[in-house]
Amino acid sequence: MAKLAPKPASRPDGIGVIKRISLFRHDMFSSQPARLYHAWMAQVRLPFYRSFLVNEPALVRRVLIDEVDNYPKSKVLADTLRPLLGDSIFTTNAEQWRAQRDIINPAFKGCPRQAFLCMREAGEAAIGRLARRADGQPVEMEFVTSYLAADIIFRTLFSVPLPAEVAEKVFHSFREYQRTQPLWSIPALLKLPKWVPRFRSRSAGRHATVIRALLVEMVDARQKEIDAGTAPDDLATSLMTAVNPSTGYRFSKSEMVDQVAIFFLAGHETSASALSWAFYLLAMDEGVQDEVVGEAKLLSDPPQPSDLSKMRFTKDVFHEVLRLYPPVPMFLRDAVEATEFRGCPVPAGSMVIISPWHLQRHERLWDRPDEFDPYRWQTDNGKARKRDAFIPFSAGPRVCPGAGFGRIEGVLMLAMFLKAFRFETTRDVPVPVAHLTVRSADGIYLRITPRADPDTIAGRSRG
Numbered sequence: 408m409a410k411l412a413p414k415p416a417s418r419p420d421g422i423g424v425i426k427r428i429s430l431f432r433h434d435m436f437s438s439q440p441a442r443l444y445h446a447w448m449a450q451v452r453l454p455f456y457r458s459f460l461v462n463e464p465a466l467v468r469r470v471l472i473d474e475v476d477n478y479p480k481s482k483v484l485a486d487t488l489r490p491l492l493g494d495s496i497f498t499t500n501a502e503q504w505r506a507q508r509d510i511i512n513p514a515f516k517g518c519p520r521q522a523f524l525c526m527r528e529a530g531e532a533a534i535g536r537l538a539r540r541a542d543g544q545p546v547e548m549e550f551v552t553s554y555l556a557a558d559i560i561f562r563t564l565f566s567v568p569l570p571a572e573v574a575e576k577v578f579h580s581f582r583e584y585q586r587t588q589p590l591w592s593i594p595a596l597l598k599l600p601k602w603v604p605r606f607r608s609r610s611a612g613r614h615a616t617v618i619r620a621l622l623v624e625m626v627d628a629r630q631k632e633i634d635a636g637t638a639p640d641d642l643a644t645s646l647m648t649a650v651n652p653s654t655g656y657r658f659s660k661s662e663m664v665d666q667v668a669i670f671f672l673a674g675h676e677t678s679a680s681a682l683s684w685a686f687y688l689l690a691m692d693e694g695v696q697d698e699v700v701g702e703a704k705l706l707s708d709p710p711q712p713s714d715l716s717k718m719r720f721t722k723d724v725f726h727e728v729l730r731l732y733p734p735v736p737m738f739l740r741d742a743v744e745a746t747e748f749r750g751c752p753v754p755a756g757s758m759v760i761i762s763p764w765h766l767q768r769h770e771r772l773w774d775r776p777d778e779f780d781p782y783r784w785q786t787d788n789g790k791a792r793k794r795d796a797f798i799p800f801s802a803g804p805r806v807c808p809g810a811g812f813g814r815i816e817g818v819l820m821l822a823m824f825l826k827a828f829r830f831e832t833t834r835d836v837p838v839p840v841a842h843l844t845v846r847s848a849d850g851i852y853l854r855i856t857p858r859a860d861p862d863t864i865a866g867r868s869r870g
């Protein structure tokens with residue numbers, strides 16, 4: 408029988424503005440009313456902004472695809488993320504974005520064999536680490552999956568494993584950054600002119616500095632290798648030597664750090680979020696877990712890219728995780744020109760919010776929207792909604808360039824980990840919160856026991 412996936416309580420009606428601001432500052436999900444799960448469109452009462460959340464599939468399509476030029480990425484988002492990401496591709500718009508995307512696209516086509524090997528090696532290392540703690544005592548999975556996903560993208564970028572102490576630093580720095588600087592910041596929402604000093608949280612700035620310093624070091628070292636002709640053929644080298652095919656333009660040093668920062672951040676924080684919820688949902692549903700284990704036993708030793716075609720059910724499980732816990736919970740856009748949504752005037756300058764979180768749990772679109780049911784993807788409802796109401800990687804020109812990478816990583820890691828371990832819930836039920844990605848308010852704790860002989864698992868680890 409399908410199980411209910413944890414969902415935060417919605418805001419009660421009739422609470423005062425101070426309470427609303429405090430809830431909003433803390434977490435976007437619980438600061439919004441339950442009606443967003445069945446409305447086609449709603450004006451969202453953000454503290455200082457006129458904003459429209461759109462759920463109707465045709466409207467979502469208009470914003471992301473058909474009229475994309477009228478809905479650039481929100482300035483609020485750019486302002487919130489600038490300390491960490493500078494002017495990276497995630498936040499830029501118009502010509503600046505186009506030039507960056509033209510350089511990045513060829514450097515990141517599909518998921519080459521090198522990336523698969525990085526995933527496999529990082530997965531084996533993580534299984535080795537976890538085997539030493541798999542004694543049935545609760546283990547916090549957000550750290551486990553963050554270390555794993557950061558190691559995967561670090562190996563893909565720089566051809567070396569992520570050192571353990573760096574993994575700790577990145578996890579804690581980024582968690583603090585997200586907690587102090589959630590999805591968007593209140594100062595950014597105030598729309599202050601650029602010359603007014605920003606009131607960013609000092610600790611958010613400090614944590615962003617730690618993460619950036621690590622990346623600057625890596626980029627500097629790689630530049631020296633490129634100059635000496637000794638650089639390995641990996642994603643960092645591709646990005647740092649890529650040239651815009653039509654203009655001949657290359658990234659400058661500081662642009663390079665911004666782009667590497669977004670690849671590192673978008674390439675691990677999203678996957679880590681999805682995997683931690685995936686392990687929780689599988690622990691919650693033993694029947695589904697057993698079926699994934701059945702497929703995981705078909706993995707070659709060591710796993711090969713061709714194994715992925717055998718993992719059909721595991722793919723459905725990963726889709727179901729991305730539906731219930733879309734790692735990027737909301738996309739923020741600005742309406743450049745005045746328009747209308749469902750007959751309602753939308754003034755120029757309004758914020759438009761696309762919320763995969765609400766769209767993918769929408770009560771008028773999905774059968775039993777809050778149930779964890781990977782079998783739904785084989786039903787007519789699942790197949791139809793996959794086309795018009797399932798956007799964990801966004802859609803249109805700004806669709807995630809790492810979608811193929813992220814899907815393969817998700818399926819491969821689930822299969823490898825389920826083959827090695829059995830996962831069980833504890834009494835703690837995680838509460839989802841909308842930070843930059845969907846995280847749990849207090850971590851995700853699971854009991855883990857080995858399926859195979861732990862020495863065999865640890866012995867296989869190379870990390």
Ligand code: HEM
Pocket residue numbers: 496497498508560669670673674675677678681733734735737738739798799800801804805806807808809810812813814817
């Ligand atoms: C499960 C994994 C992932 C999910 C769910 C995901 C989701 C997303 C979403 C929703 C966006 C668009 C956000 C918006 O429009 O506001 C995005 C953009 C982006 N993602 Fe991913 N992502 C994942 C993995 C990755 C990976 C592995 C990489 C790189 C290795 C990556 C790199 C990027 C970049 C560079 C952008 C900005 C693209 C642009 O604006 O042109 N992502 N991602």
